[in-house]
Amino acid sequence: MSEGRGLAASVAAVIAEADALSVGDGQAEALAVLEAGLRRWPGESALADRLIMLHLARQHVQQALDVAWADLEANDGGAPRWGRAAQLASQVGDAERALRAARRAVVADGATAADWSLLASLAFRYNRFEESERAAREAVSRDPGHRSARRLLASILMRLDRNEELVRDLREAVATEPCDAALRHELGCAYAVAGRLAEARQEGRAALDLEPANLDYALFLSGISAQLGHAEEAIEVLRGIVQRAPDDARAHYSLAHLLWGQGDQDAAIFHAAQAASLNPADLGYRDHYVALLEQRTAAPPVARGKASRTPASLFETLSDPEGEAGRRARGRLDQWGGIVFALMLREMRTRHANTRLGFFWAIAEPLLHLSVLAVIFSIFNRGHPPLGEDWFFFYATGVIPFLMWSHVTSNGFHGLISNAMVLQIPAISRLDVLLANALVDLVIAVAMGVVMFWSFWLAGTGPLPRDPLAAVEAIAVLWLFAFGLSVINATVETVNGSWLKIWPSIIRLQYFTAGIFYVPQEMPYWLRDVLVFNPLLQCLEWFRTAFFDQYAPPWLDRRYTVITTLVVIMAGFASEAALRRRQVR
């Protein structure tokens, strides 16, 4: 008695020590302590249990099994211990020990349905079907509600091709638990395997009604229904599950299959595409999709193509008042004019969009420019101007056309940049934008000129042009010349992005070489002989002849100027065409 108590006390001490060690990092030491304890008191179950737990905690199943086995050899442990050993043995794949332990468990005291079920499942796993069936039946007879035993029995019967028996068993089970969806589904499967499809469909329906969101039940029921020729029901079942679980490829795939069989090709292809896109890694779904696409018979056009207008229009269609014929009659030139006009209005509206006075600045800016220039130069020039009576007036005859020329030549490309997006409209070309810009600058220059010369006349400091036609001619030729240069500049700038940094210095140089502040008469003759070939100088001189009727410079060659201008324009268009052809973005 005293020995027993001393032993137990020591065992308790060992366990306490091992527990204390295993709480920290000392699992290995706890193991050593427990093993030493077992060597001292062989067959002590409490120590063995602790040791098994510790081994399992460290995932050492084999060691746990060895300890358990040694313990069972020393003491007859009863059903729970044998059951545990069987499970450990089956975990490490020791079939012989597992079966032996499980068999001992069911004959030991206190054996339950769970022990029989364990034996059944182990026997089933190791292909001892008769033993397994016997054990499973024993388990079911001890506990009719033991679900895993029932399922095991079903598997065994199915495996052994004893379908009728299986059906009978499952029907009994269903009779006891009619609301178990899994059981009913299994019964349905059993019926299906036995070839009793009508009953299978009934049970499948019952299972799905109990668990409407179960994909497996739905797939089963739709499969059976389809086999029975109830394709509509099958499709309905699948449509329902696709709505509940739209992300499962299987349901879409099955649905596509059934719909195709029903001749609904579009819907089938839709669901096949869904399945393929939900599961892009599965080539099976994609093959199915492609196969359906290839088999589709002459798909009817979805949209109707060119047809008569629908009478009842949701949205009023805007078309020109004259209609199609009128549009043709208006002609290309008219259309093109509309485009350039639209661009001009946009340019005028936006050029000074950030300032409050907008268009006012378009005219005021060159006026200011002219005034400043005139004041500066009138300080240096005394006496009579080379032409007329008034210095201011004389400058104006040079500066106003000159400013138009410089604006047209340099604004064109900036217009292209600020209108880059407009060029994405197919109807608008680069030339349209350049032309619109040039026209805007022409309009501004003419407006400014009219205001200026009218003011001079009102103030009595200058005459109205005696030969207005000459003024118009000169401005027209100068504008054409400037427009040609603008097109060339835009091309050169597009090809070589630094050209527009150089161009302003060329303009500034022209201040002095184009004869603005003095007439070419005052130039050295050797320089004049070269500079008169400048069409800009020619145009300024031409313009002056309109105001000073006694002025007829011998170097003014109108024919030369017009021809040169035409050549420049042609060169501009040619460069634009060449650019269009070889432009690489």
Added chain:
Amino acid sequence: MISFERVHKSFRTLQGRRTVLRDATFELPGGRNLGVLGTNGAGKSTLLRLVAGTEPPNRGRVRRLVRVSFPIGFAGTFHQDLSARENARFLARVYGMPPGRTTDWIADFSELGDYFDMPVKTYSSGMFARLAFSASLAFDFDLYLIDEATEVGDARFRQKCVAALRERLTHSNVIIVSHNPATIRTYCDCGAVLHDGEFHLYDTVDDAMVAYERILRRAA
């Protein structure tokens, strides 16, 4: 309708020269709606610009005998400093339409309210997209060009856009560039695949999709 004659188009990228079309000759079928499929970077958008004529080919020529739209939903034509009304009026003038009625139509369709007379730069991106889509749909083009995303604003406005576009398509046609088969299926009755400089036309969308699937497989 639109014909490509030995059109060659390539451009330089950081990864070297990329060819969109290699001496391609084909005719886009008249009276049909075409969906163009292609992987990312195949040059679908460039192809649309070639069709529109806003981008010139390196060689060859593109003939078009119809009024081609600017890309639907394309917002770039709007001047930031001008109001939607002024921008709309500009487009109306460009396309030779009565400016008053056109601006009224766009104002009505875009549902921008008082903002219609505010400078476009004050718009939110959603309002901007509404304006862009409305302006594209206002004009009666023979051929509409759509580049991918036509998803605009809230669901209701989007539905309105789809309805309006469908109605336009009863007497006009469309070329859609997309990699969403659903979009193409909605509007198109024939298809094409652009891949590696080759352009292939197919009589049905299905055939094009099959060919496109093959290309995807070969790439995988």
